[in-house]
Amino acid sequence: MxxxxxxxxxxxxxxxxxxxxxxxxxxxxxxxxxxxxxxxxxxxxxxxxxxxxxxxxxxxxxxxxxxxxxxxxxINPKTMNTNVVLGSLVKTTSNHFFIAISMGKIELDDSDYFSISLGSPIGQLLKNKVVGDVIVFNNNTFTITDIK
Missing domain, CATH: 1.10.287 (Helix Hairpins)
Structure with a gap:
């Protein structure tokens, strides 16, 4: 899977x-x-x-x-997008985000993912962003490295 x-x-x-x-x-x-x-x-x-x-x-x-x-x-997990939308898996220089519901941290295969909603503050910042975009959240700067 x-x-x-x-x-x-x-x-x-x-x-x-x-x-x-x-x-x-x-x-x-x-x-x-x-x-x-x-x-x-x-x-x-x-x-x-x-x-x-x-x-x-x-x-x-x-x-x-x-x-x-x-x-x-x-959400269709097989859908791939070039910009951040509902269902996207977003990798950044500091965290991995799954854009779905506000659930928090999910540990999977020795990696941490954060399930967040598009309506959350970080979700709003990520919405419609593309690979290479830079986000500043809580005085932390990170770059989107991959979107699936």
Missing amino acids: KVKEQLLQACYSYVNKRIASYKDEIETIKESIESNDKANDEGDDSGNGKLFNDLELNLQYLNDAKKMLDTLHV
């Missing part, structure tokens, strides 16, 4: 684990709300306010994770 395919697979695994975790948490919260409702027939919603807030928060996290999954579905 090629590096881009392995990186994309790592991103899918990360997002799918997050989705499963949020779904589990949502079910747990719903069960807690139901058991609180049964225990408190006098109209006292002690604890339910926080549970509803937690439920809403986890529903938002789940929605965000599903958007990440939608982004991954758009």
Whole structure:
């Protein structure tokens, strides 16, 4: 399997684990709300306010994770581009970036890759750049040496 395919697979695994975790948490919260409702027939919603807030928060996290999954579905790891776009593997003089989702560091074959989104600050700097372009980020200067 090629590096881009392995990186994309790592991103899918990360997002799918997050989705499963949020779904589990949502079910747990719903069960807690139901058991609180049964225990408190006098109209006292002690604890339910926080549970509803937690439920809403986890529903938002789940929605965000599903958007990440939608982004991954758009990426074709076999596509090669001469400029940095979604799905590009960008090698620079200091780091390797996989333009996909904001996931962070992925260790693969004794190399470190950083999965970043195009919307991130570094992603915005890299967007549409070509080999030889120089980027300055956090007072660090680096040159794009390869794009796949």
